[in-house]
Amino acid sequence: MNPSDFASHAFRELSQQETADFSRQYEGVDMAKLMGADEDLFPFLIQDSGSEFTVMWWSKVDGMKTILDEDPVRVHATVAYLQEHAYPVFQNLDEAKQWAIDHDWPRQSEKDPGKA
Secondary structure (H helix, E strand, O other): OOHHHOOOOOOOOOOHHHHHHHHHHHOOOOHHHHHOOEOOEEEEEEEEEOOEEEEEEEEOOOEEEEOOOOOHHHHHHHHHHHHHOOOOEEOOHHHHHHHHHHOOOOOOOOOOOOOO
16 A cells, blocks of 8 residues: 555645545554654654644654655544554654653664664
8 A cells, every 4th residue: 555545635725624534545544654664764743732743754864854745634644543553742852852862762873874
């Protein structure tokens, strides 16, 4: 399964109800896997305010990266999936960075790109 298997709503202005309704197409889909998560890319969330979230990657090579997705339906489904499956949620980037240090999130060495 890949993103092209789903109807895109990129660049559309949708109501919250429309977004929720359209996101049903992703029910039962492993959104982390659909995004490309693997041992080198791990998704997590930054809570921007209230119910607003930014989907982020932890990359062994690049560290933290924002995932830019112009499809509000896919973003809605991804956030719901990550929350339902207990992926990390942080209040801000500083909290995420500290958690990564405290939990030794792997980082590939620049001197030895073959090692994490």
